[in-house]
Amino acid sequence: MTGDTRDARAEALRRAFDGAFAEARTVRDDAGVEALLGLSAGGVRCAVRVRDVTGLHADRRVTPVPGGAPGLLGLAGLGQAIVPVYDLAFLLGRGADAAPPRWLIVAGGGAVALAFEHFDGHLLVPADAVGAETGANAPHVEAVARTPGGPRVILAVSALVGTLRQSLAVPATWKEPH
DSSP, X not given: OOHHHHHHHHHHHHHHHHHHHHHXXXXXXXXXXXXXXXXXXXXXXXXXXXXXXXXXXXXXXXXXXXXXXXTEEEEEEETTEEEEEEXXXXXXXXXXXXXXXXXXXXXXXXXXXXXXXXXEEEEEEEGGGEEEOOOOOOTTEEEEEEETTEEEEEEOHHHHHHHHHHHTTOOTTOOOOO
């Protein structure tokens, strides 16, 4: 195989590889599909909209802080930021877990992390499989999604972060980190 043939083959493989991602992106951006992250917190099968999350981390060290707010597990270094980490099960009214949660999602523009037990995967759900909240008396639930594994409540992440800000008396002029 000559150098020119190898270069042409490498370029064809590069285009095919890049094209596969472009194709998948088109499917995810389809208005008829809702992109969700499936998770479990406090025994509740939940989902969050991918657009509401700026990061997903596993097995991050969380350093406890003395005298923290209820549900505050501590602080974690995520990238170049140190963020407060809250127990999602506690925030959902399910009580704190006995074992520290393994997973973190970053929300509120990177201002806070929510800790939970199980990450169940990325879910692409038809938009017509997402319905209005059913009045299940669960805080911070905005909708319910019918998924192949059964129904999941979709959490209103921005409302949850807003509640945290109010409980901590964060000024309204506080800006999100960029």
